[in-house]
Amino acid sequence: YGVVCSAIHTKSGDRVAIKKIPSVFEALSIAKRTYREIKILKHFKHDNIISIREILIPKQTVKDFKDIYVVFDLMESDLHRIIYSK
Known part of the structure; x- marks a missing residue:
């Protein structure tokens, strides 16, 4: 989940590819996932x-730390497109 x-x-x-996971600590279930x-x-x-x-890691205080940004290698396709292309 994320953008x-x-x-x-x-x-x-x-x-x-950069995945932003917003408000990750808002709910325990989101943080665990x-x-x-x-x-x-x-x-x-x-x-x-x-x-x-x-x-x-954003340059914020721990109190203001809300979003996580994860960097991946960019793939030219996604799993959904690959599954439904056949």
Whole structure:
């Protein structure tokens, strides 16, 4: 869950996808789901599973920290499009 956009990674110049997970600490269920997603994706290293490049930490106080930004390699398609293309 979240909003995904494409961007250029400033250090490498590669195209990446950035997923913004808003108000992640608003509800315990959202925080748990986000934690699980990050933990699982950081654990797996496989060509068919997208990996996390980095997690952007906003320059805010802990009190104001609400959103998480996860950086992935940019894929030219998504799972929904691949499943329904056949």
